[in-house]
Amino acid sequence: MIRCRELVELVTAYLDGVLPAQERERVDLHLAGCDGCTAYLAQIRATIAVLGRAGES
Numbered sequence: 001m002i003r004c005r006e007l008v009e010l011v012t013a014y015l016d017g018v019l020p021a022q023e024r025e026r027v028d029l030h031l032a033g034c035d036g037c038t039a040y041l042a043q044i045r046a047t048i049a050v051l052g053r054a055g056e057s
């Protein structure tokens, strides 16, 4: 099981879809049992969505 600090380091690659399947599985496992990181991931996703929209204009 990875730690929260490791998840933070992996989350960008995770969202970019460039994380190896094995690593992605470990992130998913961590998220399933960690409300803090689930909220963190949602926050990062929202930020990326905002930045993406800003970049379209």
Ligand SMILES: [Zn+2]
Pocket (backbone or CB within 6 Å): 003, 004, 007, 030, 034, 036, 037
């Ligand atoms: Zn966590």
